[in-house]
Amino acid sequence: MGIKSFLGSRKKTQKDTPNIPIKVSDYMTRNLITFKSDQRIEQVIDAIIKNRISGAPVINDKNELIGVISEGDCIKQISESRYYNMPMDNDTVEKHMVKDVETIDGNMNIFDAANKFLASKRRRFPIIENGKLVGQISQKDILKAALALKGQNWKQ
Structure with a gap:
């Protein structure tokens, strides 16, 4: 009797891996809710609640990033205004x-x-190209990317 292999059938390895998007720009949000520096805090609170977001970039008239405002910033303002x-x-x-x-x-x-999210404890990062705000990546976007890449070779 001949020698039998007990390893079972082997899958053929695919040498050509498909071009899988793994850059931040492939998963970032481009259509952003933004605020202007002269807007009232009450308007920001209203927009945060209506749009179910946790914060947003603050831009000037040239679409340049000048800051970020978050739920926490608004809560701090509410607390201080009530306290004083x-x-x-x-x-x-x-x-x-x-x-x-x-x-x-x-x-x-x-x-x-x-x-970078883990090291900084931030919930979102704006993306700037040529001095202009072009998008934002959030922790949730990272999770979506991980699910989309599930089962793929992550070392590309």
Whole structure:
């Protein structure tokens, strides 16, 4: 009797892997809700609630990023205005937005971006090209990318 192989049938390995998108720009959101620095905080709160977002970029008239405003920034404002018994009528985004904003390159690998999220504890990063805001990547976008790439070779 001959020697039998107990390894079972082997799948043929595919030498040509399909071109799978793994860049930040492939998964970022391009159609963004944005705010202007002179908008009132109450308008921001209303937009955050209506659009079910946790924050948004703040841009100037040239579509350049000048800051980010989040739910936390709005909550802090509400808390301070109630504590000091000050009306929120005249409070603008400029007074409460974060001005020193970290961004991500749209050409960055999606998994490098995931590591940047872990290191920075941020929920979103704006994407800038030629000085203009072109999109935003969120933690949820990273999760969507991971699901889309499930079962693929992630080392490309």
